[in-house]
Amino acid sequence: EARPHQNQVEKTRKRSLMKVIFAGTPDFAASALAALIEAEHEILAVLTQPDRPKGRGMKLTPSPVKTLALQHNLPVWQPENLKDVAVQQQLRDLQADVMVVAAYGLLLPAAVLNIPEYGCLNIHASLLPRWRGAAPIQRAIEAGDVESGVCIMQMDVGLDTGDVLLSRNTPITDDTTAAQLHDALAVIGAEAIVEALAKLPELTAVPQPEAGVTYAQKLSKADAEIDWALGAKQIHNKIRALNPVPGAWSSLNGQVIKVWASSVLKMSSTAVEGSIVVADEQGIAVQTGEGVVLITELQASGSKRMAAAAFVAGHADLLGQKFERQA
Numbered sequence: 001e002a003r004p005h006q007n008q009v010e011k012t013r014k015r016s017l018m019k020v021i022f023a024g025t026p027d028f029a030a031s032a033l034a035a036l037i038e039a040e041h042e043i044l045a046v047l048t049q050p051d052r053p054k055g056r057g058m059k060l061t062p063s064p065v066k067t068l069a070l071q072h073n074l075p076v077w078q079p080e081n082l083k084d085v086a087v088q089q090q091l092r093d094l095q096a097d098v099m100v101v102a103a104y105g106l107l108l109p110a111a112v113l114n115i116p117e118y119g120c121l122n123i124h125a126s127l128l129p130r131w132r133g134a135a136p137i138q139r140a141i142e143a144g145d146v147e148s149g150v151c152i153m154q155m156d157v158g159l160d161t162g163d164v165l166l167s168r169n170t171p172i173t174d175d176t177t178a179a180q181l182h183d184a185l186a187v188i189g190a191e192a193i194v195e196a197l198a199k200l201p202e203l204t205a206v207p208q209p210e211a212g213v214t215y216a217q218k219l220s221k222a223d224a225e226i227d228w229a230l231g232a233k234q235i236h237n238k239i240r241a242l243n244p245v246p247g248a249w250s251s252l253n254g255q256v257i258k259v260w261a262s263s264v265l266k267m268s269s270t271a272v273e274g275s276i277v278v279a280d281e282q283g284i285a286v287q288t289g290e291g292v293v294l295i296t297e298l299q300a301s302g303s304k305r306m307a308a309a310a311f312v313a314g315h316a317d318l319l320g321q322k323f324e325r326q327a
Contacts, residue, residue: 141181
């Protein structure tokens with residue numbers, strides 16, 4: 001079979017490479033930036049949030065995206081916002097083909113959306129229009145969704161309302177945690193943006209349907225406390241959704257206990273919700289508003305994460321004790 005001349009292949013490839021402005025902050029975004037660098041797109045500038053205090057010493061710490069960008073000698077910009085006309089002019093001066101946005105954390109004004117030739121593309125960690133907003137990974141698990149995914153979206157002035165150019169999905173199992181789904185979607189998102197840029201002029205922008213819109217509200221501290229009046233499945237979903245951040249918790253004998261892993265038991269009891277009905281080498285079984293949750297991994301205040309069985313071994317009198325709500 002005849003193959004195209006090597007020079008022609010190289011010319012075609014170069015034509016598909018883009019001049020990119022990248023905007024992102026956490027690990028999820030760093031995965032996408034790494035993929036764009038690997039694909040040899042020309043990264044004109046990397047926008048990321050200003051360094052934030054972190055850790056016990058509250059030392060100013062660069063974002064994962066900034067760290068990666070500096071490793072590759074890419075110019076890093078850290079504006080407080082993008083409303084400044086001087087910053088907008090600097091973006092125009094770059095003459096970018098496209099701006100790729102992933103978990104940036106700053107609002108893009110309408111003036112910025114129209115600067116690059118192909119506009120701004122967002123890597124959003126849900127199957128739009130489901131779970132627009134700040135916490136799509138956690139909210140999908142909390143709601144008991146059986147799948148999630150990534151959409152490459154043409155950004156407009158609304159909150160995750162733009163047309164979808166490309167989507168990829170992945171299953172959510174009964175055991176999937178937010179950490180696991182985050183890592184899976186980071187890989188899928190990185191692959192999807194590389195694919196989208198390669199096909200960009202030919203991709204069809206599909207408007208999001210008006211049916212099925214849900215909003216993924218940002219997680220609050222109040223979200224993390226377990227309400228034992230809920231059903232066992234709901235509580236199990238919440239525990240998975242809040243692992244690793246901020247961690248679902250409850251209070252036992254005045255002590256905060258973070259619950260990191262659980263399962264739903266097929267057993268019934270007449271105990272009051274929050275009551276410990278079994279405590280053995282399998283873990284700690286707690287009565288809920290409907291059904292029983294088995295806690296299999298936990299962390300007592302001031303201690304390390306441990307198997308619930310180890311906690312049981314050190315506490316002989318757990319049976320009949322009750323998890324209480326503080327709020």
